[in-house]
Amino acid sequence: MIDMGASIETIQSFTRDLERNPKQMIDFIIRFGRGLEEPPEGRQLTSALTIGLGYFFGGFIPLIPYFFAVTVGTGLIISVIVMIITLFLFGYFKIIVTMGNDCSLLMRISEGLQMVLVGSAAAGCAWGLVYLIDSHH
Numbered sequence: 001m002i003d004m005g006a007s008i009e010t011i012q013s014f015t016r017d018l019e020r021n022p023k024q025m026i027d028f029i030i031r032f033g034r035g036l037e038e039p040p041e042g043r044q045l046t047s048a049l050t051i052g053l054g055y056f057f058g059g060f061i062p063l064i065p066y067f068f069a070v071t072v073g074t075g076l077i078i079s080v081i082v083m084i085i086t087l088f089l090f091g092y093f094k095i096i097v098t099m100g101n102d103c104s105l106l107m108r109i110s111e112g113l114q115m116v117l118v119g120s121a122a123a124g125c126a127w128g129l130v131y132l133i134d135s136h137h
Contacts, residue, residue: 047098050102054090058119083123084116091115 006014018025030111062083069075095103 043098043100050097051094054094058090060084083119087116087119088112 001054018028033096062079065082066072066075069078090107091114094115095108095111099107
């Protein structure tokens with residue numbers, strides 16, 4: 001458990017108060033769970049569309065090099081480079097769209113790098129799974 005400098009009784013009391021009001025608990029988790037604010041009123045649809053379209057294009061764009069590469073190996077190398085750039089840009093601009101222009105450059109770069117790490121891990125897992133399935137046939 002994280003030491004927040006409060007007694008167990010205080011933490012339990014605070015948790016019970018939050019449990020009585022689910023909306024308040026959600027607001028607390030959003031704000032303090034990751035240090036983010038809820039998207040400003042009226043931006044939820046914009047945020048949802050941006051994220052949804054971002055994932056669609058983020059998945060499609062890395063496939064484009066395969067249409068133009070002479071060999072699959074060349075297509076893979078170009079695709080990985082394109083994927084890294086695309087994921088970084090997606091994370092960088094996602095935070096701007098969802099949080100507005102109030103976020104710092106450090107936060108934008110951090111979100112871009114985080115998206116590269118998460119996307120690369122997901123791609124690596126998918127590749128590994130295909131490799132395992134293919135090697136057992």
